[in-house]
């Protein structure tokens with residue numbers, strides 16, 4: 177099977193050149209623009225086009241976010257493979273499809289998690305393993321949580337899929353560990369979650385991982401949810417100090 181290298185794509189296309197296609201006035205650095213993913217009357221979307229940062233965008237109103245390739249995928253509503261193919265053509269990157277190297281016939285550990293197209297299903301709360309999962313996390317009203325965070329199921333109902341920008345983080349219901357749908361060595365970026373419909377809140381609360389984010393959402397009162405934005409590091413405990421450092425730097 178052949179594929180286009182995401183690494184090469186990021187090497188060849190500067191975030192600022194990508195976003196110029198949609199926002200002709202965009203500059204290198206921090207930008208604030210109208211969000212295309214909700215009916216945006218005032219600019220609510222931050223776009224960072226610092227070279228090497230992969231063009232991280234984040235909408236402070238509707239929480240849409242990700243890298244510039246995720247922006248493309250969301251904007252044009254195409255799958256990930258098509259996204260790479262179309263960006264390659266539209267921006268004349270001249271990337272050549274590469275052959276995927278297979279080491280022998282046996283599957284590499286974790287390979288079953290690496291998928292080109294993730295098949296996502298609604299979460300079935302009648303399933304025993306899923307019921308147990310939410311019970312073990314002390315989540316009293318899983319249905320409400322599922323709806324708020326738009327959680328999905330994948331891998332024949334073996335894993336929970338959590339949207340992170342326009343990517344998916346997968347967590348096995350039996351706690352076999354976390355995986356990503358794509359390039360798991362992605363850089364550490366803070367991910368913002370609004371705990372309630374946007375009201376312009378400014379306080380940030382750094383949360384360790386998704387289980388804690390879910391607990392917070394379940395147990396915090398409405399006032400708290402209004403006053404705080406949750407930020408989570410998506411790469412686990414060890415990356416949290418880096419996330420905090422980044423947030424402090426960005427605040428300056």
Ligand SMILES: [Zn+2]
Nearest residue numbers: 211214235238
């Ligand atoms: Zn938005």
